[in-house]
Amino acid sequence: MADSRDSITVTTVADGVARIRWEGAPTTDALRHEVAAALTEHSRVEALVAIDDAAGQRAATWAGLHREGVRRSVDDDGEQSDHVVYARLVTDAPVQEPGGFRALLNSFLPRKRAIAQMLVRDTEGRVLLCRLTYKRDWDLPGGVVEVGESPRVAVQREVEEELGLQIEPRGLVLTDWLPPWGGWDDAVCLVFDGGTHPTSVLAGVVMQEREIRDVRFCTLEEVDELAADFTARRVRAAVGGTEAYTESGR
The missing domain is CATH 3.90.79.10 (Nucleoside Triphosphate Pyrophosphohydrolase)
Known part of the structure; x- marks a missing residue:
């Protein structure tokens, strides 16, 4: 069986910033591993997930990435192509700690x-x-x-x-x-x-x-x-x- 990390790619997109992408449904452990590895060389790891990709948004959250907002854009065909921005900073508290877990929840729970x-x-x-x-x-x-x-x-x-x-x-x-x-x-x-x-x-x-x-x-x-x-x-x-x-x- 192929390692689920084979479907995950990490690319440096700016000084200190890595962008993580994946295909299919990699395991949570695989995504967390790649995020942690990227943070050893970058101060920020981010993912752009299509706004209608509920499974991808769950995967980003389970990997410990905080939801930051929606990036609105238009593709080459003139169609609106919005993505949810997720990211984790090297200074973020570990998800295993109560404060880190609460901060993760706070990033995506509804706000009124x-x-x-x-x-x-x-x-x-x-x-x-x-x-x-x-x-x-x-x-x-x-x-x-x-x-x-x-x-x-x-x-x-x-x-x-x-x-x-x-x-x-x-x-x-x-x-x-x-x-x-x-x-x-x-x-x-x-x-x-x-x-x-x-x-x-x-x-x-x-x-x-x-x-x-x-x-x-x-x-x-x-x-x-x-x-x-x-x-x-x-x-x-x-x-x-x-x-x-x-x-x-x-």
Whole structure:
């Protein structure tokens, strides 16, 4: 029986960088052996696996290569030919160690985009909405949660950056899942209670010109008119307080 390593090739593609390729289904031990051998002379070993090659992606993972992302490209015939980039660095912790195994898992397990928004109302029960510069629809104040940032910290930061208001977020009033839409991946929107404030709070607003065109308190009927339908549903669900979880406001 031929050694499964016969189907594996390792080529130096840049200073300190090796690229590993294989045909068929080499054993995990064979791939790991070749990766380890390449790292004795290189600081990085990488593999490019076709995005629709599930077996190849499993093989790369079992060999201890971390998923780094997708390299988009077009072949000579003008067809899109995307590949998943996998790599292992000489400084990566061994997969046999708990930290190394967790880092490997962390590289390919799903990640969910998180958005944190704040529900701020005035004494008449109207809802604070912002008119954004990059879309026509109005929305609740807030924004994307940064990597390693807590959603509570994120929404307080966003409200201060966008509106110049320092409002301490209270409890979570709604978790709303947003399906993929218009080029966006799916996301989870967390709506925090920003409390009730006098209308005069608007006098202290300092709008971030790059993102905010206007801000005002709106009735629910005005929310329906000014906001996207899924945003209006989310606002009504948050105001109603009867649902802790919705999907696109439903």
